[in-house]
Amino acid sequence: MEKRKIKSVNPLRVGLAGLRLKNPVIAASGTFGYGQEYAQYMDLNRLGGIAVKGLSLKPRSGNPPPRIMETTGGMLNAVGLQNIGVEAFINEKLPFLRQYDVAVIANIYGESVGEYSKVAAKLSAASGVHALEVNVSCPNVRKGGLSFGADPKAAAEVTRRVKGETDLPVIVKLTPNVTDIVQIAQAVEKAGADAVSLINTLTGLAVDIKTRTPRLKNITGGLSGPAIKPVALRMVWQVAKSVGIPVIGMGGILTVEDALEFLIVGACAVQIGTANFINPHAMIDIIDGLEAYLEDNKLKHIDDLVGTFKT
Amino acid sequence: MEKRKIKSVNPLRVGLAGLRLKNPVIAASGTFGYGQEYAQYMDLNRLGGIAVKGLSLKPRSGNPPPRIMETTGGMLNAVGLQNIGVEAFINEKLPFLRQYDVAVIANIYGESVGEYSKVAAKLSAASGVHALEVNVSCPNVRKGGLSFGADPKAAAEVTRRVKGETDLPVIVKLTPNVTDIVQIAQAVEKAGADAVSLINTLTGLAVDIKTRTPRLKNITGGLSGPAIKPVALRMVWQVAKSVGIPVIGMGGILTVEDALEFLIVGACAVQIGTANFINPHAMIDIIDGLEAYLEDNKLKHIDDLVGTFKT
């Protein structure tokens, strides 16, 4: 009896911050639309979770084009958080997502602390959202200065206010464009964050040497993809050993080997972003690969791998 | 007469911070040894300058291997500033470099402000050094905390002390691992820096999933190469428009097109680092390419290009 019970446990199941995932593979915000866009390419039920495109209180039209540019081993984007707004999301997109047995993580964004809390409140009242991911880090849309995520006080303030509006698990998504990401992570932990996710994009620039103008209309954009993986991995490792809350790692993950690196340094789950663009099947391949890795390494459960980095 | 005079001006000649370069292409510190290593691959006289491997007061043995690891579009290094020490450099390496008509930039490093000034003083007394480049940014060797370059006060303090010891132009080399690089650049400008150079490497990590150990013995290392180019270019642009002193740009330059991007956003000169490893001829190709670009674009002088970015 006992033996059987153990065998039937899903070795990839992850519980983090009150959020139950059938596996630790989550689509990263902004790279998977509202889920629907990729539904014809895979069975969304296979995924651990979906972090939807960042939602704001009102619909946002985003930045003028060109918005993206390829770089060596990655890409720059300056989409400017174009989204349909939280109400349209709840009315038009959530019903679709509710059909699936997948954790829906609503990525949210505000231009002010007040806006963050309003968006959080609306989503908490809706059915079918399993967690909030608070983007304090977007480098594309600035309101006269650094982002919330670059300042421990501002990041903590946003966290506190969002926590006050919701019973959902609150994941704070950190920006890598800081001197000391551990300091920010600890500040939001203290402010009540249930988990942190990192990294968002690194701010970058590309120039057209013929016209001597920026390649992106917004001038700067966010760098993502395998080019940033070493930086992401370093930060995830630093944060994972410095906070008590779960860490979700991302940045440049293309393959199961990449995902394993993040899990080993202490991420309980991973998000897959840019990889979806070049291989819509990437997440499925990674999930299958994780299962195979556990078997090959005779590990009973993914938890036996997380944080086993030997330094 | 007048016409002739103009024609004889070298269109690539750059004067920056009292340093005369026959062209704006400089070998980046740590990627070109002490010059000698590449002497058999090119005529060093063709180069604008050579920034030699970072020098400390005493010889340093550096970090244990493995020290390098390839990443997507770049590499991690944790050499740990292995060098022969400032005295051996003066006695054994400078005589070789003095044979060439190339600006020798001594890159210096210290574990304390005092060590920086001692190294600076020794080099200023030697003949054949044309400028000092103060590495306040190396992420590999830490003394219990962040680097000098991550704190505007510490960076300014180092700058002031080095300036006090030397009549040579002082270039302060900035780290990209900060929230606001402009703030650091402005602090060292105020402290008397004659120029700034940027960027040094981004701190990164890579994991061996078989052994679950770091790929580098030092655990973290510095990321360089084309992967970081967008970040470097963004920072060079930000700094160039915010300081009055010349800016030397670097980070991921492989080709003349890359170099042009840096010049367009405001760098007066560029350094070529990791590119030397994969193509020892890269700097010569870039110099030739710059000349061709000026001709094709009917520009009389490289100065007519620097900072012509249209945003």
Next chain:
Amino acid sequence: MHKNIFIGEICANDEVQKDHFLMKMYLPRTFGAVLPGQFVMVRIAGLTDPFLSRPLSIYSFSLEQNACVLELLYRVVGKGTQILAGLIEGSQLEVLGPLGTGYAMPDTEKNIVFIAGGIGVAPLSLLAEHLCVNSPSCGPNMIFYLGAQSSRQILGLDKLQSLCYAVHVCTDDGSFGKQGLVTDLIRKDIKKYPPGDTIIYACGPKAMLKTLNTILGGKYRCDVSLEERMACGVGACMGCAVAVKEGSGGAAYARVCCDGPVFGLNQIIWD
């Protein structure tokens, strides 16, 4: 069943004009049917440089017993197309598609006018073929305006001549056909085609479409294919934005990859 990335096997890849290649490949039957105007995203498996897939219009499409046969007509402009051009017979590509919307079909219009600039001929050629096959009555009504920089950039002319009632060619340098821009030709000829009785299909550089918009003055039914840099090709990244008029009269950014690439010319906001 879910769509997927298909593996295309290249069976020909020839330089048909200077810097212009015609690639023919076999795909599994499950690739499905194609609407004229649709495109595919292609990349070389495992290669991270270039990093993103490249969008290319479907130039021709046919079904064989065990395979779909796809043709892509492309111009070498940068690293990605350079690498494509170097692929030999037997090489494989990852192909995502068919993607995007197709052209609206003609109603009862008497004049079916195509306007192609440069490589813009690719999707229009498939459309012309499609109309001839599926609505044979269209053929006699089809007039094709083909613009190119010079005679060395004229693509697919033979095929077009066999499909259309007339093909008017012009080149910037006059080395073939009339001298001038294709929009110059249209400006002169447009009065031959009364708005109510004409449908126009256009594809080409932005400048050409912009001029065309001015010439047509909003009076024509006109579908155009747009190009924008793309990352995902499926509507998820919001990278391929184009400003369009909204129902309410406002402006919004549509996605070229899934809201297009075919748009009504009158929908588009030109800056």
Next chain:
Amino acid sequence: MHKNIFIGEICANDEVQKDHFLMKMYLPRTFGAVLPGQFVMVRIAGLTDPFLSRPLSIYSFSLEQNACVLELLYRVVGKGTQILAGLIEGSQLEVLGPLGTGYAMPDTEKNIVFIAGGIGVAPLSLLAEHLCVNSPSCGPNMIFYLGAQSSRQILGLDKLQSLCYAVHVCTDDGSFGKQGLVTDLIRKDIKKYPPGDTIIYACGPKAMLKTLNTILGGKYRCDVSLEERMACGVGACMGCAVAVKEGSGGAAYARVCCDGPVFGLNQIIWD
């Protein structure tokens, strides 16, 4: 004249054993002469993935009228070697070299003992050939110990048998020659070779060299080739460090690429 990157044209690239390839290429005459033990850095021009050049020992070298002919013997272990293995006749490689130091030549030693583990045979094979050609008296003194995982990993045996007085083969699984590690064989045979009258050359995995160091106990003249990850290959990056004893008795990091890859076994500090 300055050295440069040479373009090597591949004229053969065959799988000689499972996952082991022998690549033959033509280089310009200016590539120059090669010392046994030296290596080259190779990369595919224009490709930034993989990013760094890959070091490979020179397995054979000869001069033809208009070219140098170079052979590389390599094992596919990762992305870089995988891509090399896929190159066809006529492909080109960028080749930097010849790099590094060569093996010290024998003095008057009676026994010239080679110990190769796996792909470590590559530089030793060139050395054996070199000694036979340039000091024909060496041949009868040359004894080669060749270790491999199994019969399917034994490389270059025919050539070695034609050069050496004796070749002793052993495999981990006993599928060819004796069963066991090559160092087991050496441990048994070493008493046949008195230290004063013997020179030993070894190349193979670190574990093998470490064991060898214990067996020889510092009493032999022994040259070994080391491997370390490399970026520049010319001594500029300090990436390829190996801990060695300094003259003064201390320790220091030497560069495998230019202070080596050949080191006296007694110089090396094993951790």
